[in-house]
Amino acid sequence: MNGHEPVYERGSVRLANFKKSLPDDLEVTVLDPATNDYVPFMLTCGRALKCGEVLPERADLALDEKGRLRSQAEFEQAYSVFLDAFVYVEGSDTGFEPVPNVVEFVRQTPDTFSESSGMIEIGFDPKLDEEFKPQRRYGPDGQSEEEYQQEQADRTDIASALKSIAETQALLAAQLNQVQSAPPVVQEQAVEPVLGMTAEEAKTATADNDHTQAPCGKKVRAGYVKQHQRFCDADECGGDSENAGKGDT
Known part of the structure; x- marks a missing residue:
């Protein structure tokens, strides 16, 4: 095999002269023309692409030894060498074979969500736009949905009772303040009849x-x-x- 490594499941091969071993957790970076610095390669799902997620035979051609994305020109040269490694029917010309865009090439992976044999972007979630429907709900402390709802109902009842008590106390305090601020009522004291006094005498x-x-x-x-x-x-x-x-x- 001369150091080459076939990838049978995808009908491809890793050429010995391009093979490289990159850390799985190393972020793929791409040159930012505005700053001329390498920045993380961001996927559509919003996270950075990791070297371990890139198909090995594609990482060989599209990434350098530091996990940096090659320019389109550099990639086309490597891709041309890759095509020339295969044996073709007499009369074929690899120069007419279309060269992929290096950005699309490096972020694609086989579609495992359907019976299609095509490619999808890494990080693609076919259910991303669907409404999330949890199979079972739990409270913040691990309660079941029924337990959580009962706790909420109990708390509502307690809060309602406390509010009623507070309103009653406020009303009583207002009434007491009203009584205390009112002028004293002077009542005439009747002479209590002495024992043996007649009704007329008492009057x-x-x-x-x-x-x-x-x-x-x-x-x-x-x-x-x-x-x-x-x-x-x-x-x-x-x-x-x-x-x-x-x-x-």
Whole structure:
């Protein structure tokens, strides 16, 4: 075989003069014309391509010893040598064989999702655009869907009860504040009947609470003593008022 390695499953071969061994986890890089630096080769799925994902016979032709993607011109030269290694029917000209684009060539892999014998891009997911439908749901702490929903319902009930208690406490506090800020109500105290006092005497005693005694000895309504004195002719009340005797109450 002269150092060549057939790849029977894909009908290809690894030529001895191109064979190389690259670390599987080494990222494939490509020259960025804007910065003239090598940057990671990004797949359509959004991640960097690894050397271990590239088909070995394609990595031999498309990558250099550092995992860097060859230019299209360099790749075409290597691909031409690769084609010349095969035996063709008399009269065939490999110069008419189309040369793949090196970018497409390095990121393709056999289609394992269908019965097609074609190639698809590495990282392709045929279900990427489909709605994800989990077969079983679990809570953040490993609960089953039923357990998680019950916990959520219990928490809702507790939160509702706490809210009701808080609202009741706020209402009671407002009512208490209202009562404390209201002016005090002065209630007239009735004279409690003494044992043996008749109903009429109790009534009279209660009525006396509304009166007071003037200096002359007369009962007048509470708060009207000075008014009584202006009209009273008794010496105790002044006695010299011009209106004496006209305003007894």
